[in-house]
Amino acid sequence: MIATSSELITVLRQYNPWWRNASASDLPSWRRRAFHGILTWMQEPPAPRALLLSGARQVGKTTLFLQVIQELIDNGVPPTKILYATFDHPLLKLLGLDGLIKLWREFEPESDGIEYLFLDEIQTVRDWQTWLKLQVDFEKKRRIAVTGSATPLVTEGQESGVGRWHTLRLSTLSFFEYLQLKQVNIPPLPEINSLARLFDWTPAQFATVSADAAPLVAHFHEYLLRGGFPQSVVMGSVTAAQKLLREDIVDKVLKRDMTALFGVRHILELEQVFLYLCLHGGGILDMQTLCGDLELKKPTVNNFINLLEATHLIYKLPPFGYGKEILRARYKVYLADAAISPSVLLKGNSLLEDPIALGIAVETAFFKHVFARYYSRSAGFSYWRGKSDREVDIVAEVEGRLTPFEVKYRSQHTGAGELKGLTQFCETRQAPRGYVITREMQDFSILTLEKEVNTRTGKAPIRIAKIPAPLACYWLGKTELDELPGD
Structure with a gap:
């Protein structure tokens, strides 16, 4: 010794x-x-x-x-x-x-x-x-x-x-935990132990809560920039927070843990794969394109992606389906925290000015909240792609119940015409309820579609809860898990 x-x-x-x-x-x-x-x-x-x-x-x-x-x-x-x-x-x-x-x-x-x-x-x-x-x-x-x-x-x-x-x-801090750590004066909002409770609300309740929750929007955007790592939350500026995340967290995992734990020798190639995922996070991973762009072999890239998942820097989301449906299908990849990509790519506050990048960041943050909330219930998570390439961003399967989530973080209100993928999934899988995560606080309501599906009690219309992203993440991150999202 x-x-x-x-x-x-x-x-x-x-x-x-x-x-x-x-x-x-x-x-x-x-x-x-x-x-x-x-x-x-x-x-x-x-x-x-x-x-x-x-x-x-x-x-x-x-x-x-x-x-x-x-x-x-x-x-x-x-x-x-x-x-x-x-x-x-x-x-x-x-x-x-x-x-x-x-x-x-x-x-x-x-x-x-x-x-x-x-x-x-x-x-x-x-x-x-x-x-x-x-x-x-x-x-x-x-x-x-x-x-x-x-x-x-x-x-x-x-x-x-x-x-x-x-x-x-x-996981990294939820939006509610972030607000607590920042000591933000949170507006008085109702307790929601399951998002399914929203299907019983009146229009007046939606209007009241959307008005009360308006101050959350600016904090939510800063949360996307700073991230959910406790040290980055308390940094003096967004720039300092992103620098910490980039240098003190990501770099240590890539350059130290990958070598010490897994014996990775080609760190430069690993960094290139991670950078590619930062540029294409939240999307379906095209392995052939990735390998061609980086001039790497598929087994090498697959190994790097598995290692990034092993060190909790990414989530891999498989396609929904069984047997031959998913035999050769591709994965979606989410980063572990919405702030990782703007930190690594040195975007700073400009993320908020890029509608596409901002939408990906919100989808990443929302997936993390859903995953963290229902992980302990052995939930299965996937994405779905149907006819005409219509998609559903996230499908949670808990105890045989399917709940689809779609993220539409855009300025205009979301109508049935923007939810063709969600509607198609509910029809084909006989799911009477779904959720769409919206941007505007006023875009908060229940949307009843003309389509009907079979349930245990007979025919029922498809109903979609439209929930602004700050509220959805706030509620998912605050309350203990009492019920499933589709209950």
């Missing part, structure tokens, strides 16, 4: 200030929604498993851990029963998991009662899967939470780890 035990424990004590009756410094009082889920799992786990918090770098995983630790101590847990370590630190990575526990127990002797372990970036440690499996199986007094910034933490070693950990996926 290149460091002595005393040098190692000095590092460990710096990460665990509560051992010397100090608290973690500069913890924000504001907490993400995921805080309560982590705390509940550590206090009263519903199953004998570890907790895996998975998400991109800089989305707030470490802060959440430290906030939960402080809450445990405030609730009476002895500080010496809590261990936090991050394997981003080279000495702790070298020490390994068993060495870490041994070192802890050399300086903080074991005693009766539950132990709480919080381990950051565990995927950088060798054989973490086997270690975690053994801990869950044989160390019943330990409650363990780990984080990872790459999907291999979930997929690699899945056979030995099945049933040993519960995954909580953390």
Whole structure:
């Protein structure tokens, strides 16, 4: 070992200030929604498993851990029963998991009662899967939470780890969380635990809420520019926020994590693929064109795209369908956050002056909100393409129920003539409800189409809820999941 035990424990004590009756410094009082889920799992786990918090770098995983630790101590847990370590630190990575526990127990002797372990970036440690499996199986007094910034933490070693950990996926900040962190004075808006509740509203309710919610529009546009990474939200200017996102988040993943975790050697080619996705985000990926433009082979590009998905920089959205319908179909790709593209492409505020780019940013932001809201329900997400190349941007499938979403972020009001793809999908798949995400606050209502579909209770007209994007993202990001979008 290149460091002595005393040098190692000095590092460990710096990460665990509560051992010397100090608290973690500069913890924000504001907490993400995921805080309560982590705390509940550590206090009263519903199953004998570890907790895996998975998400991109800089989305707030470490802060959440430290906030939960402080809450445990405030609730009476002895500080010496809590261990936090991050394997981003080279000495702790070298020490390994068993060495870490041994070192802890050399300086903080074991005693009766539950132990709480919080381990950051565990995927950088060798054989973490086997270690975690053994801990869950044989160390019943330990409650363990780990984080990872790459999907291999979930997929690699899945056979030995099945049933040993519960995954909580953390996206970038929702629009509601962004407003909270910015301490924006939010107008009094009604609570909506399911967007389906809007189908019961009166025209007067739509008019009142659209007027009350008007101040959200400017904040929503700034949210698209700054992004949902906590550090970028509190930066002094949009320019500084985008610079941080570009240099401190994206570059670190591309140039450090890809090499350290996956052994990628052709970083320049990887950057070119990512830049291409920034230019074409939200669209159906034409692999042949991409390969031709970048002069790369298809297996290489496929590998890079899978790695970008593994490190939570993109989402891949498959086509809707079954069997032969999707055998050779193409994926859509969304960036993990709407601000990534304008940050990487140095667009700054000019995004708001480009209707096409702004529409893609809104679609990206909305997809992230839908994905984050329903991910825990094992939802399936896809896009749909029907006859005459008519499309639906997003289809959520939860417990056998299909709910289509279309994003129409344009100045004019949205009528039935602009919703031919949504109408065709509802007809062919017998879906009585759909949603269109609009731009204008006044474009907020229920649109009843002339077409009818079969339901469990008989024939019913197709009804479309038109919801302004700021309101849709606000509600999806605020309330806990009580019901499905189509209920």
